[in-house]
Amino acid sequence: MKLSFVVPVYNAEKYLDNCIGSLYRQNLQENDFEIICVNDGSKDGSLEVLKRWQALHNNLVIINQENGGVSKARNAGICAASGQYIRFIDSDDYIADGVTYDAVNIAIDNKLDILYTSTLATNREDEYKPRFSECNRNTKILCGKDYFVNNNTPNGVWEFFISRDFIVRNNLKFEEDRICEDGMFMVSSLSLSQRVSKCNVDYYRYIQRPNSITTRKDLKHMQKTADDFAYAIEYINNVIISEKQANDNVEYINKLVQRRNSYFFYFQIRAIKACFSRNQIKSYLKKFRLDGCYPNSGLTKDYYFTHKLLSKLFQFEWLYLLICNGYKVIQKFEKRE
Template identity: 30%
Template sequence: MMKISVVIPVYNIEDYLSECLDSIVNQSLEDIEIICVNDGSTDGSLDILKEYESKDSRVKIISQENKGIGNARNTALEYAKGEYVYFIDGDDTLELDALERLYDLNIEKNADFIIFKISNFNGETGERINDEYYTMPYLKDRVGEDAFNYDDVRDMALDLCVCSPGNIFKREFIEEIRFPEGLLFEDNVFFTHAIFKADRILFYDEFLYNRRQRPDSTSTHLTVKSLDTIEITNLLLDLCSQFNHPKHKGALYYRIFHNIYNIFKQADPSQKEEFFERIKYEYLKNKDKWESDDFFANNLKDEYRHMFNCAIKSKNATRFEKCVDSFNKESKLQKVRNKIYEII
């Protein structure tokens, strides 16, 4: 069995792909396979992949119609034969000794998966960007170099950095874990499932992955696809039920209502009607499921219940916004009344 399967989804990244591939084919650990899923690229990405395939027998190309990064990664997992699996995005790079260091650490500590630090840089200027979300100093303070599991970090489990290229997984550990397909933020479900399931996780306090921040990235633009977070969070609610971790439901409903309304408020006025229609559709689709959940029925904040009701009852974006904001205005008025009563 080879040591590591490296998975690279590829979609229209001809400007960055060679740099990524160079960082993988030149790894100090040579016993790897490199599975490149050409996800319907229409630029020169496939030609670049074929060039590398002709020079390095470890490079394998799978071509398919465009189905998104979640599907591309799942496709690669069906072919992966390595003892461990590493996912990298095709516009980023990995330190040249990263896989060797991670493999050796895995062998020494027998981890289900390892989390390590990510270095972000501006794709236009090359400037490094400091971001504690990707370095997780709070996780280092909690666990140090010791193996841990969900019970050791339950209070921060849903606040850890979610970025698949910042992890390496034992392949047999993720045999039953897959990425949701056709949705943005697919990493959240895969990573949370792994956190809930794992017996032994390690935090490696080293920068091994270089993440390019691009102005044209899907993660930097606010579009109606940003509302995929509703369905993603629904899947996280399912995991909480599956693993009996109901304590996270409050934070997840916060994402479904509070965060979603913030996205709606920030949307361009020309897009608000489209955003509202998607929100209403998702809320109505999940109405029965949420209302049958004990937390939703008995512990949901009044503010979130109001947002939910406003969405399903309003006829358009304008009425939805006025309805939600009426609760906020009333809350402010009530706070003023309470202060007056305290003075009296």
């Protein structure tokens, strides 16, 4: 079997028909791929939708588990997968019509560990037609570290096909119960991979929704998000330390530092919105200082000017603490109104 689509499902009843329907509108025979849907304790009608699709297709597998989060669902999908390659699909997203055959065969023919494709961020659920159909088979193959250095590598795991054998050999898993799990998985994967490439196929449709895990704004969620970013910073920093000890690719280390610094900026933004106490924030910053993560060089030129400016200002602890306190004062006044 060529391909396993792994689809974590949690309360996605409204989106599943569009998502799964797009997977069946590919130019693949059904015995060449499988769809593994991991129902992560959904409380709506998601399971009924999955069963309806399963009744129509022999290659759709349903795994039911108690709610454990997207990482646990993806890990369960990896364990169940039998395809040569795995493609992770979020249940509220979809893929363009007829774009899989060339891409997955390029990965197979070139024995790639990872193959990147193109993604369109959209708020529409009907952009099925590919914007372009070029798929260059003269693939430039790099090791993962060189690919990371020479490309603007996104964090999302929906961006690429990944070899199941590569995952198993390297015991790659998603960090469970953590936001930023995609970025950590991506860093680990690229650090270990020897054959990475990209084909110019218009593949994925990413839809950002108001109540998604990345856009929720309640205080408890914001506090967990900040803590998860802190965990991801430490995770990437440990990779940097390992690379330095191995006296490895300097350009790769510098690119990792840039990625860590971007995580650090978004940690600081979320820590402001999380309304942590002054002592909590100082405790975070003290640990980052001891780990050599703070202060840092800030964001690169690729970011918005306002983000770069804030990142520079946040390097001054006294000023950052002042900003945190000011935000809490403003929140108190808004609640009174």
